Amino acid sequence: MQTHEIIKRFREHFENAGHTYVPSASLILDDPNLLFVNAGMVPFKPYFLGEAPPPYKRATSIQKCVRTPDIDEVGKTTRHNTFFQMAGNFSFGDYFKEEAIRLAWELITKSQDDGGYGFDPERIWVTVYLDDDEAIELWKKVADLPDERIQRRDGKDNYWDMGVPGPGGPCSEIYYDRGPAFGAEGGPVVDEDRYLEIWNLVFMQDERGELSPKLGHPPIGSLPSRNIDTGMGIERVAFLLQGVDNVYETDLVLPVIRAAEELSGRKYGVDPVDDVRFRVIADHARSGVLIVGDGVTPGNEARGYVLRRLLRRIVRSARLLGIDQPVLVRFAELVRDAMGPTYPELVSGFPRIAQVLKAEEDTFLRTLEAGERIFGTAAGEVKAEGRATLPGDKAFQLHDTYGFPIDLTLEMAAEAGLTVDEDGFRKLMAEQRARAKADAAGKKTGHGDQTVYRELLDLGATEFTGYQELASEATLRGIVREGKRVRSAREGEIVEVVLDRTPLYAESGGQESDAGTIVSGSAELEVVDVQKVARKLWVHQVRVLSGEIAEGERVEARVDPEWRVGARQGHSGTHVVHAALRQVLGPSALQSGSYNKPGYLRLDFAWTGGLSESTRSEIEEVSNLAVRRDLPVSVVYTDMGEAQEMGAVALFGETYDDTVRVVEIGGEWSRELCGGTHVEHSSQIGPITVIGESSVGSGVRRLEAYVGIEAFQYLARERALVQNVATLLKVPDAEVPARVEALVERLRAAEKELERVRAAQLLSSAGSLAEQALDVRGVAVVAVRLPEGIAAGDVRTLAGEVRNRLGEKAGVVALFAPDGDKVSFVVATTNAARSLGLAAGKLVPAFAPAVDGRGGGKPDLAQGGGTDPAGIDQALAAVRAEVDRAVDQR
Incomplete structure (x- = not known):
């Protein structure tokens, strides 16, 4: 039975039982406790908590879900997915345990000819919460299950909540016995590979606090009404009904594996190591496409980081399979074709999805090439020194400089036979976060006690x-x-x-x-x-x-009437700029976020690469032409289906009611779902002046503009600025750019000349520094504190020149340059010194603590920095002492 048929039968079964079908919500909901929707009940959470009245007593849905805590297990087991579809039926104060059990039993055991799934009733097992005697009796009554196929389990297995404060309750799980070939006898408590969970019936009646009843803590109260929340795993039912061994071989997932086989020339099912890589590709391709489809773009924080990690694991796995060409868009096309019948937004939004994936893959391939080179060097040094652990600062450098997620470094280290100092890495990450500014756009409210x-x-x-x-x-x-x-x-x-x-x-x-x-x-x-x-x-x-x-x-x-005038201008202006953007760049330039207030708007949109000045001007011109045309602004109330047929644009991450509000500017010219306040005609927006365009993440650009009187004021300030500059330069306004350009060129030439003179003066001191060398057991040591404010690059150049002046001697040069509350240092060694075992990189640890610094490098040259210039004299002494010690021990 194909997956789409499994979904169809589930929906029809519950619609026939009086349930309202609710389409899948976005993976991104306004819930500060969740990165992604991770269960079918999440969109219904306000109804379970009593925060909002449910618009129906019974509902059913096929909800797309993402769970990533077990991301490292994907591919290694046959049960873990990051993306999955959860079929569910829900009751809001209507039916409870008996009806939930009956409805589930009918669907899974009814013959396929009669619209069911046709599972053998003799192979069904169930588990119940420890003290739920009522559920046991109901399973006997409804399904005639014998005692030996009903097992009690504790809260870790048979109590459900979301992992955060909110609704929960005891549950009963339905398992299918796959047979002796898949494990030991004894039911789910013995072997959950042989006995595979396919459905969880949650008898939702409790509200949990900070501590979960799963761990034995009592609920903090009861929900306003007793409810039912169930979840049937579509992928698990599919692999059972399709007669395959695991979820990766089902009809909606296997096409990606087949494509990876074709591209790599390797076969799935031959090498266990390769099989893990095939499965990672197949699983993450689905997750990545669905997440991008719901408006997330790769980044370094929160959802964006999870997405980036998934996509980069695909690329990395493909390379390990021997695929040396871009793959993300190719795999995404297969996901679109497989999942499009259930999620048509993947088809309509595919140009944007492909654009985001291509940009991320191009970026990562460049990152991978540079990072693998750096990793290879670091790993070689670790092995050469007889160690088996990559230092935390190296892992941090790969993350911070080259964009390597720590899990990728861990994988590469394992392949090289090394471990990673994860504690050291995480300490440096924590220090970095502590230095970062707090996110000004943080949530104002959370889901605390409401x-x-x-x-x-x-x-x-x-x-x-x-x-x-x-x-x-x-x-x-x-x-x-x-x-x-x-x-x-x-x-x-x-x-x-x-x-x-x-x-x-x-x-x-x-x-x-x-x-x-x-x-x-x-x-x-x-x-x-x-x-x-x-x-x-x-x-x-x-x-x-x-x-x-x-x-x-x-x-x-x-x-405040003045505030509202400006707010309407800002919000309507956002719609106009969005429409202009799509007209100039194409329909894939979809808004992925916005902010507007009186006189100002900010619009984030999916796009790769910066916009040229001419493109920005064209967007601004199209926007202002729409203002000049005095387009009518109207509002239509309808349902989501009709709104989509009208071509109304729904924004990513927004949640809409059953009745939606469509705001039109000039009819179909701009048609968006929106609850904001708007002008009555586009001319009331006033002028729109684009003031900036920038990157806010991989595949996402940000456009900013002033509208209305604020746009007038901005242009007035710009005009005054130009006039002031023209007055200073004593030229007409029109000649200001040329005159400024000429002045800049003259200034650059003067700076280059100054740099040349300064460099010559600095290098001229190399000879006198070399003459100051102290003899330490036959080694010429130049350990010197330089004047304040010399740049690190100049220190490196000077150290190399001093080393050259030492000629054939065994020599060590260590130069320290203070600059305010920081200090940079460079160590250089001659060939003769290195033959005595004096490697620059190995000398650094001897003196770096004195200046509260760190650094490293190769045997001939090392450099670094510190934060305690007061320790320079101690560092100089430490250099001489370390040379003395090293030579003495030879």
Whole structure:
């Protein structure tokens, strides 16, 4: 049975049982606890927690999921996937254990002719939570299962939660006995390779805290209602029904392995080592394409880092199979063809997906070539010194300078028969992070204890009136201070307030929240921020400017009209620039993120390579032509299916309700799903001035622009600047560029001449330094502190020249150059000194601690730096002492 048929039968079975089919959500959801959706229930989490009312009592879905904690096990076992499809059925306070068991049993055991999967009931085993006697009795009642095929297991196996605070509950897992050829008798508690888990029924009734009931800790409470959350692994069912040995050989995965065989000339199933590489390629190709398809681009943090790691493991595995040509786009085409029927966005978005993959592969191939060379040198030095561990600083250098993920260095080290000092590497990584600036775009809220908001949500969702009016009468439903509900707030306090209706826009879709005020008969509140909770509740962070405010009062919420004018211009301007971008660059230049506020917009989009000045100008011109045409701006409310048929653009990572809002500018010219506030005609946006374009990651560019009065002000400043420069240069405005260019050329020529003179002066001191050499057991040692501020490159040049002046002598040159609170150093040795065992690289450890530094290099030349110039004199003495010791021991 093909995978698409397995999916079709699952969906039909549960739709026939009254379940609403819910299409798969994006792998990227607005949940700070998750990099990727890792379970079928994640999109339904607000309903299970009671944060939002479910729009249906029963639902079913085929959810795409990614789990990466076991990434290193992919390919080594036949059970691990990073990407998988989780088929699930869900009940929100409707049916519970008995119905869940019955529905699952019917589908898996019903004959294939009758629309089921046709599994032999005599080969089905189940497990239940330790004390769940009710589930045991229900399995006997519904499925007539004997006691010997029902096994009890503890919380580690049969209690489910997401690994973070949230919903959970005891579960019952369904296993299929593959037969004696695959392992020992005794059920799942004995062998989970022979007895393969295919379905997990979670009886979701608990809310877990920081400590999980999986480890024996009690839940912190009960969910508002008892629910059902199930998950059937599509890939596992597929390999059982297709009669193959593992998930890698199923119909949707095997084509990639076959392509890798063709490209490499090697065969899958012959060499166990090669088989791991084939499986890594097949698994990661699916994951990579699906992740890129949902808007993630390779990077060095969070989701981007996981994606980069997956893609680079594909390229690395292909090279180890002997494939020396680009492979990512070729494999991606096969994934698109296999997965497209279920996820059509892979087909429509493939040009962008291919573009991102090609850019990452090109980058990594360059990285790989340079990094392998550096690794080979480092590994050779380690082996030459009789050691078996690559130092942590070398692994860090490969990561920091050459972009090598640590797992790739670990793999290469293992292939070379070495280990890696991972502790040392991670220490250096931690130091680097500590120096980095905090991410200014960090999340404002997380999924902590939101009980207080749940109480307020029970009173009803907030009605947003801001599309129609700038001021609304409202009732103050709740006041929250430091996570706890309070009755009132006084002047000077900063609290959160929830109203039954509000015109103030809550931050979302890239648009900043509105500025404004909330007033009552006795108090005035300044609105500092507005955020959504559970997508239904508007939470206003306010500062009480005067008076006292209390729950239940009637108030008026007011938007600052000037702020709203600018906000509408910024958001509509974003849509216009996005449409212009796609018109100039093509449909694959899709927005992958945005931020807008009054007078300013920022738009991230998928693209490789910087935009030329002419391209930027064309985007700006197309945008302003749209403004001049006074295009009408309209809003249509519809469902997602119709919106997609209309060609509306959905943005990556955004979550949409069943009814979506489509914003059109000039009809089909710009048509996007959007909940933001907008102008009524494009002319109201005002001028759009592009002020910058830059890279924000592999395959992602960022365009910035001013709109409206801010664009006027920017252009006025630019004009004044040009006029001031023209006045200083005493030329007309039009001649400023040529005159500035001439001045720059003259300045460069003068700097080159100064550099030549300075270098000549520096090198002229080489002779006198060589004459200062001290004799240490027959070795001429020049250990000198140089004047302040000499660049590291010049120190290296001078050290080489001093060494040359020593001629045939056995000589060691060690020069130290302080520069503020830092110091650079270079050590050079002559041929005669090296014949005595005096290698430059080996001398560094003897003196580097004195200047709190580190460094290294080859026998003839080594260099490094430190952070303690006060230790230079001690370092000079250490150089002489180390030469004395080394020669004495020969």
